[in-house]
Amino acid sequence: MIKVITYGTFDMLHYGHIRLLERAKALGDYLIVGITSDDYDKTRGKINNHQSLMERITAVKATGLADEILVEEYEGQKIDDIRRLGADIFTVGSDWVGYFDYLNEYCKVIYLPRTEGISSTEVRAEKRKLRIGLVGTAAFRTKFINEAKYVNGVEVVGIYEARQPSEPEEDSLFYTDNYDELLEKVDAVYILSKPELHYEHTKKALSVGKHVLCESPIACTGKQCGELYDLARQRGLILMDAIKTAYSTAYERLLLMAKGGKIGRVVSIDAVCTSLRDSVMSEWNSMCSWAPAAMLPVFQFFGVNYRDRIFFTMFQDRQKNIDAYTKIDFVYDTGVASVKVAQGAKAEGELIITGTKGYIYVPAPWWKTDYFEVRFENPEDNKRFFYQLDGEGIRYEIVAFSKAVESGKDMNYVSRGISEAIAGVIGDFNERKGLIEIGAAAK
Ligand code: C2G
Numbered sequence: 001m002i003k004v005i006t007y008g009t010f011d012m013l014h015y016g017h018i019r020l021l022e023r024a025k026a027l028g029d030y031l032i033v034g035i036t037s038d039d040y041d042k043t044r045g046k047i048n049n050h051q052s053l054m055e056r057i058t059a060v061k062a063t064g065l066a067d068e069i070l071v072e073e074y075e076g077q078k079i080d081d082i083r084r085l086g087a088d089i090f091t092v093g094s095d096w097v098g099y100f101d102y103l104n105e106y107c108k109v110i111y112l113p114r115t116e117g118i119s120s121t122e123v124r125a126e127k128r129k130l131r132i133g134l135v136g137t138a139a140f141r142t143k144f145i146n147e148a149k150y151v152n153g154v155e156v157v158g159i160y161e162a163r164q165p166s167e168p169e170e171d172s173l174f175y176t177d178n179y180d181e182l183l184e185k186v187d188a189v190y191i192l193s194k195p196e197l198h199y200e201h202t203k204k205a206l207s208v209g210k211h212v213l214c215e216s217p218i219a220c221t222g223k224q225c226g227e228l229y230d231l232a233r234q235r236g237l238i239l240m241d242a243i244k245t246a247y248s249t250a251y252e253r254l255l256l257m258a259k260g261g262k263i264g265r266v267v268s269i270d271a272v273c274t275s276l277r278d279s280v281m282s283e284w285n286s287m288c289s290w291a292p293a294a295m296l297p298v299f300q301f302f303g304v305n306y307r308d309r310i311f312f313t314m315f316q317d318r319q320k321n322i323d324a325y326t327k328i329d330f331v332y333d334t335g336v337a338s339v340k341v342a343q344g345a346k347a348e349g350e351l352i353i354t355g356t357k358g359y360i361y362v363p364a365p366w367w368k369t370d371y372f373e374v375r376f377e378n379p380e381d382n383k384r385f386f387y388q389l390d391g392e393g394i395r396y397e398i399v400a401f402s403k404a405v406e407s408g409k410d411m412n413y414v415s416r417g418i419s420e421a422i423a424g425v426i427g428d429f430n431e432r433k434g435l436i437e438i439g440a441a442a443k
């Protein structure tokens with residue numbers, strides 16, 4: 001019996017894939033098909049898959065061409081599989097010519113002519129692109145524009161800001177100082193204006209039927225934030241909180257490990273986010289710049305019903321509500337949390353989750369990490385984890401947003417409850433509720 005093995009993503013299965021599988025099958029008597037896992041595809045830069053692994057497996061199975069299906073999860077697995085399963089022939093489309101010659105050491109390698117004129121990318125592209133408009137000026141606007149280029153089915157088409165930019169980021173983008181004009185030309189907006197404008201910019205977009213991806217805080221009180229989520233739901237629109245940390249695979253996995261009891265019972269979470277910069281110029285104070293990301297692990301692990309919360313703040317400019325440094329202590333029934341955020345001070349930007357059996361350590365900059373460690377009393381038991389993170393997580397955030405818009409289902413990377421809780425903390429800070437001032441303000 002001649003065993004043939006082939007691999008692929010097989011997203012949005014089309015006749016190019018099927019013809020490959022038919023010819024692969026004809027090379028022998030038994031066809032094994034390896035289908036790439038979502039994680040492995042992310043690692044190799046394929047972030048636009050529309051279908052989950054299970055959907056892709058089901059589609060390949062339905063062709064009746066595969067005698068056996070396996071999941072490809074890591075670089076180099078092909079060698080393991082070929083040896084373990086005794087494959088006689090490895091085959092793949094001619095777009096990979098030369099790439100798999102190294103497998104000749106283990107079995108015969110055959111490249112089959114690729115079917116021209118069809119690809120998963122083209123199938124995905126047939127869907128109308130989601131036109132996104134950017135609202136406001138912020139340092140990371142350019143990052144968003146560049147990251148969106150990696151996402152199929154999405155295009156940034158224009159920018160609204162009160163004053164015309166000195167030099168546009170891209171000639172292809174239209175610029176306007178009229179928000180209504182931008183809203184007429186887009187399907188969705190990404191809001192990165194100064195925090196106190198988020199509520200009105202979001203409300204206006206939702207009111208005219210546009211989906212919203214908004215930098216956190218979405219509003220400056222929990223009540224206003226809830227009102228916006230209600231409006232989005234009533235209008236059948238997506239409102240998503242753009243905390244890029246939530247879209248980092250490493251961050252997601254470390255949280256699952258903490259929840260799964262890997263380090264015992266979690267008693268405290270300590271998060272530090274600092275970056276020395278001119279808050280006044282950027283119009284974002286330390287709290288708005290960093291507290292949403294810093295509070296995310298606290299709220300996602302301990303929840304939002306804390307017993308007590310205290311701010312310790314050193315102001316840079318009290319009148320302008322610019323804090324140079326703020327420490328927030330949360331007290332829960334089952335643990336405590338401390339969040340330190342600063343643009344007028346510098347500290348190690350790490351995240352530590354303390355447990356009764358060990359702890360999770362995420363080195364700086366933890367809020368865009370691809371790496372973390374699980375550490376125990378005996379260092380020999382320590383484990384290290386790495387998960388690819390391209391573009392600081394922004395492109396995955398855009399993928400999640402476009403999928404939510406297409407499916408009409410919020411993927412809940414940042415839940416409504418957490419979004420509201422973040423807005424509530426910002427609101428309490430602005431009203432100085434439970435705030436102890438430290439140090440003398442500059443003025
Ligand atoms: N294919 C084809 N004709 C097309 C499109 C794809 O023959 N028009 C072939 C590809 O060459 C590949 C298989 O169909 O052999 C699956 O294609 P993809 O799902 O795009 O998989 P790919 O990313 O090419 O993964 O380790 C991964 C695999 O080796 C290939």
